[in-house]
Amino acid sequence: MKRALNYRCTALALAGISLGLCNEASAAGFALIEQNASGLGNAYAGAAAAAEDASTIFFNPAGLTRLSGQQVLFAAHSIWPSSNFINTGSSLNPTKRLGGESGDLGEWALVPSFYYAAELAPDWRFGLGINSPFGLKTRYDPTWMGRFQAIDSDLVTLNINPTLAYQVNDWFSIGAGFDLQYITAKLTRAVNFGPRAGEGSVKVNGDDWSFGGNIGVLFQLTPSTRLGLAYRSNIGHRLTGEAKFVRTALVPNIGPVANGPVAANVTMPENVSLSLVNDLTSDWQLLADVTWTGWSRFQQLDIVRTNTGQLLSSTPERWNDSFRYSLGASYKFTESWKFRGGVAYDQTPVPDRFRTARIPDNDRVWLAAGANYKLTGQDSIDFGYTHIFLDNAPIRDLQGNGFADNGNLIGHYRNSIDIVSVQYVHQF
Secondary structure (H helix, E strand, C coil): CCCEECCEEEEEEECCEEEEEEECCCCCCCECCCCCHHHHCCCCCCHHHHCCCCCHHHHCHHHHHHCCCEEEEEEEEEEEEEEEEEECCCECCCCCCCCECCCCCECCEEEEEEEEEEEEECCEEEEEEEECCEEEEEECCCCECCCCCCCEEEEEEEEEEEEEEEECCCCEEEEEEEEEEEEEEEEEEEEECCCCCCEEEEEEEEEEEEEEEEEEEEEEEECCEEEEEEEECCEEEEEEEEEEEECCCCCCCCHHHCCEEEEEEEEECCEEEEEEEEECCCCEEEEEEEEEECHHHCCEEEEEECCCCCEEEEEECCCCCEEEEEEEEEEECCCCEEEEEEEEEECCCCCHHHCCCCCCCCCEEEEEEEEEEECCCCEEEEEEEEEEEECCEEEEECCHHHCHHHCEEEEEEEEEEEEEEEEEEEEC
């Protein structure tokens, strides 16, 4: 069996600049924390308080008040995931062929983002971010042993985030933004039509536009210490689209296997980040962060036929809220060079009992390093590298999408991820 983990890309033109927004979850669940290269080098420790560049729009809009003039930022993340499914007891109905296992499932992918910040007045700042905060793609060989549970799973988000920030006084700033978010998803799996009709497949796709917001505050506690607190709201989507079946000649186009319109409700979770940045000396900086994400909103994935109200499929998820903890340090080596390092522990929201082949996630540990190089007084480049260690992810899926004849998927996943990021910032 071969499954490819990679990215679904969509293009957006803004001010003559095209951005390919591509998605794969490298944070827990199906979140994408990779929004800049400067933060990656610190494993995103202190992200809501660092406010080094325009990407603070995503992590804490209040940080815009630390920027002056105008700034544009382009970031790109090159991601190499590796994943293997190890079978330890999967089974199918005796009339069906079990299918194969997997080799290395990883495939290279590229994830870019864009940010713009502008000083409107001495105390006011405007920002615009274009990014992808959530995404996932898993692809299995159509003949693998878990084909009745999942073949393709593809979720893509595009987020447009205008923001405003105001510096209240020397020690306190506040910022807020509006999120206009697009989501598109595609799910496929094999279908067991019975011992005489054999196997077929179904593809369900849908999309939606919705909106939310983010808000943050930044406190300059002492001349050397900043505290940032940021909140990004949940965004509820109702995806509408179509279910399409591929059938054998013996299966008529009627009843539960008929093509037709479908809908599914999915909520992108809210999160809260608390970050601290402390300048130990003029050269050394310590950073820390804790982020809570409300993944418990993802309890059930129901796909419903909108023309009849019939439940096409129902998958229990039962996710839990999760935390991410990170620590980092930065060292100013020269006026031109700064070096970064960081570690993070990213808790999975997925309970072992409800892990599925579509999202075989587990706890992960980040080890990160990076550097900043000032090309000129107005231009700089950031580099970052992270290796992510994931715990083995056991799976015991006895649901079979609600049909006993679909068999059991029993085994575990061995996963890891490598990320290399680069970012260019221009100040004018």
